Amino acid sequence: MSYGLYDHQRRYRRRFWVRLGKAGLWLGVLGVVAGFSYLVGVEQLKSREGSMQEELAAAIAAREKAERRAQQVQQIAQSHEIRANELEIRLQREIPSGDLAKLNELMARKLAEGVNPDRMAFVIEQTSNPQSCGQSETKRFVLPTPIYRGANTSVAFADGAITVTGEGVPARNMGGNPEAWYDPAKPVNIQFTDAAGKATQASGVLPLEHSLITADKEIRLTVAVGARSFVEVTGQVCRFP
Structure with missing residues (x-):
């Protein structure tokens, strides 16, 4: 009887220590796994932190590059603005x-x-401005219209060197019908012909001013409204040049 009790206790202790050893083994395995996981996690955190540091450095570098580029663009724009202002001033100075x-x-x-x-x-x-000029002379003539082209429709100045004539727009009566005389409120066309037959014209509402050079003379002419049907031409002959 005592032998059997002893054997039972020994088997019980053996199972206890086996279980305890297994438990310790599992705890050791779990500790190793936990330690490995911790180390892997730490390495991942370090790697992630390194990547974030690199991304941050890249972002800072990109921002600084963008800021430098913006400053360069601003300087270029200012240079172009200054150049444009210089060209505008030069254009105003050089173009008459x-x-x-x-x-x-x-x-x-x-x-x-x-x-x-x-x-x-x-x-x-x-x-030069000072000139030797003769006395002014005023003559008048009937300004022709498409309706009237009769006599006394031209005058001459400077001993016939310049002949003045022209044409106006017919005036209209109360009924809207055209008259023979010209309408002084409408533009007229005045023609100046020199002795060689060369003609120049001046158009617009009277009065009109015109100047011609012939030989050694400058003939200054002013054409203004006269009595009905007439225009008055004031001419002055000056030495030229």
């Missing part, structure tokens, strides 16, 4: 305007017509 533009256009036309540039330069050089 007003009276100078008119003279430039006139000289270009005369050169195209074959006028000697040396002659033009001489004339301009000799031209």
Whole structure:
């Protein structure tokens, strides 16, 4: 009997220690797995942190690059604006305007017509405001219309060097019918013909001013409204140049 009890206790202790050993083994395995998982997690966190640091550095670099590019673009825009302002000032300074533009256009036309540039330069050089002019002379003539083309429809100045004539728009009566005389409120066309037969014209509402050069004379003419049917032409002959 005592032997059997002893054997039973020994088997019980053996099972206890076997179970305890298995439990310890499982705990060891779990500890190893947990430790490995911890190490893997730490490495992943480090790797993720490294990636985030790299992304942050890349973002900062991209932002700084964009800021530098924006500054460059702003500097380029300012340079272009300054250049545009300089060109505008230069354009205003170099391209003639007003009276100078008119003279430039006139000289270009005369050169195209074959006028000697040396002659033009001489004339301009000799031209000045003080001039020797004769007394003004006023003459009148009946301004022709499509209805009237009778006598006394022209006048001459400078001993016949310039002949002035023209045409107007017929006036209308209360009934709307055209009259023989011209309407002074409407534009007229005045023609100036020199002794060689060359004609120039001036058009518009009276009064009109016109100047012609013939030989060594400048003939200044002003055409204004006169009595009904008539226009008055005031001419003055000046030495030229």
